[in-house]
Amino acid sequence: MTMPGRPVGELLRDWRRTRGMSQLDLSIEAGVSARHLSFVETGRSRPSPELILRLAEQLDMPLAERNTMLLAGGYAPAYPRHELNDPELAPVRAAVRQILDGHNPYPAVLIDEHWQLVEANAALALFTAGVEAHLLAPPVNVLRLSLHPGGMAPRILNLPEWRAHLLKRLRHQAATTNDPALSALHEELRGYPSGTDVAAPISDAVSRIVIPLRYRHGDQELSFFSTTTLFGTPLDVTVSGLAVEAFFPADPATTAALHALAKPAAGSG
16 A cells, blocks of 8 residues: 555656656646646645546556545545445445355465455365465465465475466566565565476367466366456445455366265365
8 A cells, every 4th residue: 555645746757657657658647738737746736536536547557546636636445445345335245255166176265455354265275275374374365375385385296387377477567566565475485496307288268268277176187267257347345445355166076076076074064
């Protein structure tokens, strides 16, 4: 999050530069003169809340950062921030629960904007088995859980490839959100062992389309690909940071193995 107390013009200039836009580029996109935009950035002109939100929209700023810029301009935040257990977000919780439970017997998690675990389905136990207890103490960070040597990493058969994929994704997220917490997490994860074994090439169709997660469970090798589901039109800061990460079997053998593993749990009720 951007540190509070900075002038609105400074915040605007930093975000414009982060997005690689000139004053002329942004002025054209936002429908404002480049001269007026320059005056806003230098503090010679106070922008209206409507202009702040229009500029923030063109810069694709996170909702929390739009609130920060409004506050810096002397205005009230435009976007609420509810806790997930607040009554206002009951429909969101219900939708997420339906997605997670409906994805069994395949693992799925709900994470926040810092990759912290919010909710999960029962199939996540496949990934947490054998993980050191401190990595499962709240708040659980799923990237740390994945790449820490006491976490999933020793059982990831293509760790160098999977690690590079996660770090690239995290680096991009940190750069586009200007979030120092994500940058710090990236630096931490970079320091973890990368794995030296070279994974054997895979000839299946999925591996030619996406990077699979090859995971050892007991004497079985399981292969997954993942998808990310976001809320399409969030107007709440909390909801805008939520994402469902769902893992799908990448081959028929993994499908069969996961359904077989789920049978005892289904029969125990």
